[in-house]
Amino acid sequence: MVEPNDIELLLNKDLLEKLAKFQAIELEDVEIELEEIEFSVEGSGGGGISSPLLARLGFEFALIRDSANRITSLLGGPASPMGIAVPQMMPAAPGLAPVAPAAKPTELIPETMGVPVGDYPGSIVEVKLGATKTEGGTRAVSYVIGGEKVLPFFNFQAETPNKPVIALDVFDWPKVPLSKAVKMHFREYLEDTAEWARVCVDKFGAEMINVHLLTIDPLIEDAPPKEALKTVEAVLEAVDVPLSIGGCGDPHKDYEVFKAICENIEGERLLINSVTLDMDIEGTARLVNAHDNCVIAFTSMDVNKARELNRKLYDFVPKEQILMDTTTAALGYGLDYAFTVMERCRLAGLKGDPELNHPMSSGTTNAWAAREAWMKMGPEFAPRELRGPIWETVTGMTLLLAGVDYFMMMHPAAVDALKTMINQLMSDDKPAEPTEWVSVRM
């Protein structure tokens, strides 16, 4: 035990008097603040100062410093490193060989790393999509999404409770503008939405189908609600996966069409895509609730508006039936905004914000709005048949890392890539061996 024998204490007169009287004083909960304290270690004989000693001393003081820092930061204060002067070697005693000045380690200094703690007061609600026969519907599967208690895929803190789900988009309008890379997979089915949906499920592994009802748009064909209903019923018949129903963006028409669909299709737990701040929020919400469906609350990249819309929905539909979509922008065209808004929403939900703890939804198909996804570019960027899908993949996976639980996508290769990645991220499988790469001929 190295004992300091030169410590300057803040002794006052009172204390000194007591000391004189009693010879020893015990003080409790002493706090000593020193601008500088010097320890002297006096030699008592034999041997030389070895570098292990000095290294060890340095190490031990580093421990003290670390402890002090940890304590201070636990208390919320700034970590102020205590300056520790590396002990300088004194000249060797006569007769002893001088020892090298630098205290370089000859062995590894063992360390262990801390693990981030994920202890959040809130958690994300779970939402069930689709209904199987036993659940009152006709689907072969239903999904539960959400339920996260930590940031996306921080597996070392908690298991990811539910797998994110991927839907493929189908449209009821054959003239929908699609890039070549996408169209080539669906060319024969554009006229038959149900068939299109079937191909998506059977051939391309869609876990859900998102039916975009574009023909109802007053600017396109202004198709009546009953036509839209027919389309949806045909798709329901053709596939056995859950459906989401996409409107056209016109607040009044969408409501009418959603009404027709909700009132005529019971028990399937459809996902209504979507309700926005400029729609009849109460009406839409009541519709969703009355028929046990779910709804996507859609806002444009604004955390506050997302809160507001959710707040307004809560009066009429339970939280467990609401997904949030804060808008997906393509890689290169606002992806960073989309990513950050989603990260913020997810983090807020985990931190206890009661208006943001919903599973999130993404229109990943928007990746195709990027010029680079579909345009013919110079030969150095060819082929676009790869460029497009990787564009959609990177857009989707970036948002997967931000916490998206429900994806609506277009290209089969991107769907496959994202599905694979989801499985990989949920498997938490450490490689048996480190991957050799430096000496590998590639």
Next chain:
Amino acid sequence: MPAKELSPIEIYQKLPRTNCGECGEANCMAFAAKLVNREALLEGCKPLLDPENKEAYDELWALLKPAVKAVEVGVGETALTLGGEYVFHRHEFTYFHQPAIAVDVSDEMSDEEFELRVNVLNDFSYEYIGMQLTLDMLSVRSTSGDPDTFAAAVKKASELTNKSLILCTLSPDVMRMGLEVATERRPLIYAATKDNWKEMAELALQYDCPIVASSPQDLDMLKTLTHTLEAYGVEDIVMDPGTAPNDHMAANLNNLVKLRWQSVNEEEEHLGYPILGLPLVAWAVEEEDTIINEWNEAVLSALCIDRFADAIIVHGISGWALLPQIILRNNIYTDPRKPVSVEPELVVFGEPDELAPVMLTTNFALTYYTVASDIESAKLNCYLIVVDSEGMSVESAVAGRKMTADTVAEALANFKVGDKVKHRHLVIPGRSARLSGEIQELSGWTVSVGPLDSSGIAKYLDEKWTPFPED
């Protein structure tokens, strides 16, 4: 997070407070403000560098320094900063240094392939929102294991490019020969491991180069290595936690997240260093087609870019794979506090004649691209005035008085729109309706209020556009 807690007054009080102006600011408070925003470097204050002010300098440095050290690689114009980061989530402040992308070559490659790859490194460039996006480094690795072969490759590399280098071999003898021929270049040494750390540390000190500490899938050992290197006297360290191929995506994410979290949020010692990602491990897996390797690498690379890698090495050089990577890293490392803007100008769509519609929007990048995209997909022939709104969207710019009748009238005049068309009819975005009358009065142009959303432009023009509405 340090960035949030710092008060400019706190910083100011530790400065010399002479208001000498040598830093280029009007006074010390102004400099303190810049320091807090990390828009100025402490070294900018000359008096602070005096030995008598060392204590103040050290205190300020302790307050201002990034949790992830800024490690310099390379020399001269192509020198790079790796790391220098303060926060975990970009929205907590901003990220500062986008990950460097290194192209991979090895010492047994044919001259042809070697040169092809270096050419890609040197010439690859993509114009994006007024910036040229390029690649940054050349990673030369030894598959031969032979010191002379490696040295020859490094020499060739040095001659073919002046970008920064990474030298990759786990053999100190081979590394030494490589360093010998690249002494002027300050390359990044890959790497010190638990088996070779001492010799590699000696090399790092001798050649004054930054060095990677590599400990694949063992973070405790990684911290052991960094601590030991520090004690050895090595200051510039980069960490390699080991990148695994795609099947082990979870392990990759876990490593990146844990390292960055502990260093930035917990300020854990010995972990405050930049991280190296190695997506090229995707090529170490046998696949039916190299396209699959390249695709997998691009996906791995995106993971590294999204989550904290400060440098990455890639093997695939196809444009379709590199393009998403360089754009992704630009996006993620954009300062989220500053709206991205495009150049204010008069944009021509299609082939407008002198009676073609003239429309208006702001120079917020997202707004502009959305409007442009809608106009393009409708194949319209028209003019679009992009007004300088300091990068704000229409709604915000109008509310925040960044877009006003004055700025619009100014733009009309500066871009000489009147020379391009015979009429004087301007369509403004629906969300700027409030300004319609004022713009009309100031500019003399007839102003119509267009749709609220640019998706309605085509229909609006179709139904309502006429060059001479007064008739």
Next chain:
Amino acid sequence: MSLFEDIPVDVGIIYEGERIRGRDMQIELGGPREDYKFELVTAKPMDEIEDGRMTVVGPDLPDLPEGTNTPFGMVIDVAGEEIEKDLEGVIERRLHEYVNFIEGFMHLNQRYDIQMRLSKKSYQKGFNSFKMFGDVLMRLYKSEMPFIKKVQITFYTDPEKVKELYAGAMEIYDARDARARGMSDDEVDVFYGCSLCQSFAPTHLCVITPQRYANCGAISWFDGRATAKVDPKGPVFEIPKGALIDDVTGEYEGVNKVIRDKSLGEIERVQLYTAFGYPHTSCGCFEGCLFYIPEVDGFGIVHRNYKGETVNGLNFVTISDLTAGGRQVDGFHGLGIEYMRSPKFLQADGGWDRVVWLPEEIRDRIKEFMPEDMIPKIATEKDVETLDQLKDWLRERGHPIVDTWKEEPAAAAAPAVAPQQQMTYQQQMPATFTMPTMELPAGAVPGLPSGMNIRIILKNAKIKAEKAIIKVDKE
């Protein structure tokens, strides 16, 4: 809007900015050429209003000669269960918006300054009676502010009647202003929070009290109340103020709780009337910003429209960047101009006695609310340009802050900043702390040669011991 299908002109937000030129106008109501014009909203009990009743006193639109101007008064009586007198001003301010929504109808200014023009085009389309005008206004009011249940409007174009009622209107405006400014925080139980700017500043909330206007300058406590009534789930909401913690700094338990909840713990406390310690946060859309000048231990104020550098070399943008984003930054503080008129302005820091510089434009706007003796002592950009000049000026003018300059002004500044923050952690000392023991590895050290000393120096060390035993060595 389908609400107005029967109206011959369109009604919608896209007409908001429309201007009607003199030669295009059918009639101008009020305007600079008329001495007497006013618009007034009055709250009445439900039984005193006949819903939808429109009365015209004087000539109606067809009887007013084309292209002329006329004296004009407009009295809108409203009733609804939740309407009180205090909401009149808020409801009245909407007239500007609503009149502008009508195609071909322009409204400028407010209250006794109004200028309205109806275009010939709209008149010819059939918008040709005050009754129709009143009808549109009523529909807009009821749909936008559903707590308004009944509306009746009287239009005055008779010059005598307008003049007669004008005086009464002016009194009402004055009384309202006096009431708004006279009201104190103590008189109410509820403040209002506004989260409109949270998209840009996630942890920011304005706390709006009768004596503290919103930072953006757009929302008073009354506005907050009306807005929260109209849209209780919207961005403006009630904050029950709770128990008073400190009157001088303006800290309330209820406010702290709401702030903590809404910022998810990022902000713990807010003190409304100080720029140090736990100041009210700022977003980015504030009208003006307070900035601390350590060299003189005083505050400068700069507003958004101010161009160029302030006295300390920083401009508005740089100064506002320091506090924007929902942060609590000592000495840098966004505010609304109306807050400067408040009797509680910066009261914890010394109020106007602590202000040393502000732009001339602002001083002229709020002069009547500044202490008279301070006005000549506070410099503007016209008086000084540098900090040295400021120091001289303050000395010459006998500004109270000079008395605190005993020694180095900057040193005096130090205590103001540190204690409030640091006090919180010192109160939370751990109960126990064990000094780690230092042990040398066995056998590693043969021993130190005698006469050899090692000095180990710790700087800024804090040693805490559960027990310290001081013994006298008796030898």
